[in-house]
Amino acid sequence: MKPKISDVAKLAGVSPTTVSRVLNNRGYISEETRENVQKAMNELNYFPNDVARSLFNKRSNLIGIILPTTSNPFFGELTFHLENISASLGYKVLLCNSLNRIDKEEKYLEMLMRNQVDGIIVGTHNRGILNYHKQNLAVVAIDRNLSETIPVVSSDNYEGGKIAIKLLIEKGCQTIIHINGQKELETPAMLRRNAYEDVMNNNGRTPITYEVPDVFDRQSQQQVISKIFDDYPNVDGVFASNDLFAASFITEAKKRGLDVPGQVKVVGYDGTETTQILLPELTTIQQPIASIAKTAIELLVKEIEGDFSEIPLETRLPVKLIEGTTT
Amino acid sequence: MKPKISDVAKLAGVSPTTVSRVLNNRGYISEETRENVQKAMNELNYFPNDVARSLFNKRSNLIGIILPTTSNPFFGELTFHLENISASLGYKVLLCNSLNRIDKEEKYLEMLMRNQVDGIIVGTHNRGILNYHKQNLAVVAIDRNLSETIPVVSSDNYEGGKIAIKLLIEKGCQTIIHINGQKELETPAMLRRNAYEDVMNNNGRTPITYEVPDVFDRQSQQQVISKIFDDYPNVDGVFASNDLFAASFITEAKKRGLDVPGQVKVVGYDGTETTQILLPELTTIQQPIASIAKTAIELLVKEIEGDFSEIPLETRLPVKLIEGTTT
């Protein structure tokens, strides 16, 4: 059996209270006692049971992360950073891949509550989370407007969209199409679309957006992309709301014998490490993933610690154009 | 404050014991009482505190996952599947990105123990884990031989390596080079290298392997790849132990004006969804990531539940050659 505090106490010839004091470095303990206790702990290979501690302290040091799927490179990298930063601040991460499915999100949410997480980072719809937030659970959203009171961290989506479209226009594209996920008003990512539409309109062009119904389904993606070529054989510019869409588009373009960037130019969004390695030629708008993660966790920790003084409701981090050879 | 079992009891006019019975569906309860309790729970929006439950049951239903980083598409996808399968079996996932750093691994391991995880999935070195395993912690390794007693799940690395090299030889490559991580005897992934060496030797060729010191550092990768071209300008075939190496090699080849597959052919390893989308032209050996995850979790759960009857020490899942246009 795992040793517990009373085993250590017995071996060290002190009370459990004293062992706890040594463990937590609290109150006065004589140097001698401390050493005895330490020795006993080593001998028994003891470490404290955090479940018991959490129960007493009403603090789990657990953070829940709900996002669509770590299979996606953007979320995979985001998760890495979120977890690593959490760890550096003494928090542990409970991971939930919801695939954007509402039923899963609800189950995960309840699971996180039951496990007494101190806070949640949300990267999915999750309107249900509102209820919990009201019960003063700390929440920070990434790229989602969940409510008036939940802070959102995101890249500067509007600016990113603007840069992308302006580049395509500058490069002389005539028929510029936008590929995005389904219109959901609550996502700042929609700002990429808004930027596209604004810049197009301002330049006397008609915005044309194609929506991929299930963002994480490859088939769904490919069908939409095929349709674009069928509907607009003369498409010569594409701004995709993520790099995977962009890549799929390029693949299809090549399949149809079109030269990129000769006949059609493409700009993506995200600019993950993985894209940089697998598809370095892609021109894309790079999100500052590490900063997004850092900001989100820092805000969450502030909320957890009850410091609401400096919590901006919106944090927009700067994007960066990475010019490859697809434009 | 969050309602607790005694609040529900009070409201329903019963004892906490009875509420607990309703909660756990244990023992006899009159239909009427059950309904009263349910109503009270709904009214208070009560759900049980799993921390308290874990403490009593000595069962956390928590699984720890230690791997290098979810930023890497192979591990990102693996993590998704591991988590999803765990969730479907009622287990929750505590995520740890160790970046293969021993100090981090040790800290994570201790953290997981303190949190009373029921089992751990390991995808890193982590020799330290042995000690814990002995203290009968359930452990399953993915692509790592950690000890004689820890089950390993992996793709059929040797077979995959063989297929890759045979393909390159068939296609007429003369100077075939292998890129891998640093030689670590404990990884079944080394079997990819062994296969390479065996097939090369059997065909009267001299195997040449280049090692990337820090697998997750892009610079490190690129330097090694540059060196390959400098040392062997006539290289016309490469088997990379993962798709990212393969992609970096292709990028460098193109930069040097070489045609792929005309002048140099490339085969990767992993075949993640992400690679399929971002670099569909890559010929690669695809690992059955979902099956690996499923097998690993199922074995772990068996261990956790004390059913050691059918736990094979080694599970090698079949790979699949995906032929793109880089060969």
Next chain:
DNA sequence: CTGAAAGCGCTTACAG
């Protein structure tokens, strides 16, 4: 400087 007692929110024998 140290310890006995009570309690964190649950569950499970045990008794009725």
Next chain:
DNA sequence: CTGAAAGCGCTTACAG
């Protein structure tokens, strides 16, 4: 069918 008591492993007033 239901409840009072004890205990999971810890911590923190409180007393000494």
